[in-house]
Structure formats: structure tokens, C-alpha cells
């Protein structure tokens with residue numbers, strides 16, 4: 001079992017399968033000048049599966065594929081299939097921008113994908129294309145519909161609380177959770193890169209206050225809540241929730257490690273610590289050698305981030321490289 005030095009049990013691995021993306025969200029990627037990792041440095045599916053097998057023997061049960069945009073990685077459905085066959089892995093999920101979901105939803109479900117998080121920061125095409133710089137909202141909506149038809153459940157919609165977001169837009173997303181069997185999650189913005197800053201922070205509390213003013217709320221829980229505080233509006237088909245890494249940090253219950261697409265294991269998104277598994281995977285290191293490095297990554301997990309105290313770390317791994 002993987003237990004860190006603060007007694008937290010680590011049973012969840014987030015794997016970034018690519019640092020490439022088909023969008024350029026203003027808060028995540030600069031418009032141009034991005035230098036991608038060369039193909040030769042990306043972990044192969046066999047290498048990823050080996051890491052997951054070793055980690056599952058150490059107690060990891062849940063895997064999330066992310067990116068960059070995970071659906072851009074060629075053969076990602078085969079990866080889902082291979083990981084879902086690993087003993088001890090009970091839950092495989094993905095975070096995607098949904099642009100390619102229409103094409104992949106059914107195959108992902110058949111391959112063993114259990115859950116989906118789809119990032120969607122606006123329900124209005126004009127604002128959606130401003131935020132993503134190039135996204136077509138219609139494609140994401142079609143992708144969500146296809147994922148529902150394919151039977152993937154639960155489906156969560158991740159909404160980042162961005163500067164300039166209107167109360168109207170928050171209300172529109174709340175209505176999505178009323179009218180559909182979808183689970184909307186409002187995420188507080190984290191200052192994790194140097195090229196995008198916000199002036200007006202919208203907190204999780206602001207969202208709950210807006211919702212309470214208009215609707216009767218009940219506490220709710222669905223599988224895979226993670227750090228979200230979740231509510232159900234009376235008679236709603238879905239739920240809504242807030243994730244508040246800034247205003248009410250949940251590091252004390254963090255249960256995850258992260259693997260970058262080029263094979264670095266990171267104990268925390270907000271720490272410079274990283275272990276190069278790629279070099280070990282491509283050497284004569286045994287599974288036991290890898291397990292020791294993985295255990296040391298868990299042991300070195302920092303107690304908490306200090307973003308709320310104004311300590312921002314603009315590290316060599318951005319959100320689009322290590323995955324949100």
C-alpha cells in the first residue's frame with residue numbers, strides 16, 4: 001500500500017498521455033510558441049501499462065487519463081482497454097475537452113472507460129471560442145450526447161470559474177444539471193502559469209450563494225466525487241458541485257500521484273518534485289526498482305500547496321503538460 005508521510009493513502013494515478021491539444025484555452029496554453037515533447041520521449045502504451053501494473057500491486061485502483069487532450073493520442077482506446085484489464089484497477093476515467101468525443105465515446109465505453117469529465121467553460125459559442133481560441137461548442141455538445149447514448153456514467157461537466165464569467169452563465173450551467181442527468185462541477189481558478197492572471201476571483205462560495213438564492217438545495221453524492229462539495233437542486237436530474245482548491249483547500253485528503261506524458265512521476269501538481277520513470281523504464285531496472293521509486297514519490301508528497309498564501313510556483317510542467 002502507498003501511504004505518504006502524512007498518513008494519506010494513495011490509490012489514484014492521473015496519467016497525461018500527451019502534451020498536445022486541439023484547443024488553446026487562454027488560461028492553459030499560449031496561442032503560439034509551444035514546444036512539444038518529442039515523440040521519442042513520450043511513454044509508450046506498454047511503458048504506461050507497466051507503471052500501472054506496478055502501481056496497482058502497491059494499491060492504486062483508480063486511473064484518470066488526461067493531457068493535453070487525451071483523445072489526440074493515437075490509439076488511446078487501446079490504452080483504455082489494456083489498462084482496464086490490469087488486475088486491481090477498478091476505475092478508469094478521462095478528462096477531455098470533448099471536441100473529438102462524438103467519434104470516440106462508444107469505443108471508449110466498450111474499452112472499459114467508466115467515467116468522463118468534459119471541460120466546458122461556456123454555453124455560448126461566442127464566449128466559448130474566446131476562451132478556447134478555436135473551439136466549436138456544437139462539437140462538444142454532440143460529444144456529450146454521444147457519451148450519454150453510449151452509457152458512460154457519471155458524466156461530469158467541468159466549468160472553470162473565469163474572470164468575467166457572468167451570474168447568467170452560472171445559472172445556465174445550474175439549469176443543465178436540473179434538466180439533464182449530468183453533473184456540473186465549478187472549479188476555482190488556480191494561478192499556475194505566468195501568462196494568464198485573473199483580477200476577479202470567483203470562489204466556490206459565490207456559486208453556492210447564487211444557487212441558494214434561486215433554488216432549494218440538498219446535499220448529494222455520486223460515485224467519484226473526489227474533492228467536490230456536491231449538491232442537488234430539488235427535482236433535478238443531475239447534481240452540481242464546487243471544487244475549491246483555493247478557498248478551502250483539500251490537500252489533507254489528496255490521494256493522487258501524477259505521471260507526465262514524458263514519464264515523470266509527480267507527487268503534487270504544485271511541487272517541483274519529480275521522478276524520472278522513463279529513464280528507469282528504458283534501462284534494466286526491475287519492477288521492484290520501479291516500485292521503490294514510486295514509493296519514494298508517495299513518501300515525498302508535500303503536505304499541501306501554498307497557492308492560497310500567494311506562493312505560486314510556475315514550474316516546468318504546466319497544466320496542459322501534467323493534466324488538470
Ligand code: SAM
Pocket residue numbers: 021027028066067068069070095096097117118119158160187188189190191192193319320323324
Ligand atoms: N484537455 C483536457 C480538458 O481540457 O479537459 C484535459 C487537460 S485540462 C489541463 C484539464 C482540466 O484542467 C480542465 O478542466 C481545465 O479547465 C483545468 N485547468 C486548466 N488550467 C487550470 C487552472 N489554472 N486552474 C484550474 N483548473 C485548470
Ligand code: SF4
Pocket residue numbers: 021022023024025028029067068069097119319320
Ligand atoms: Fe487544451 Fe484542456 Fe488546456 Fe484547454 S484546458 S488548452 S482543452 S489541455
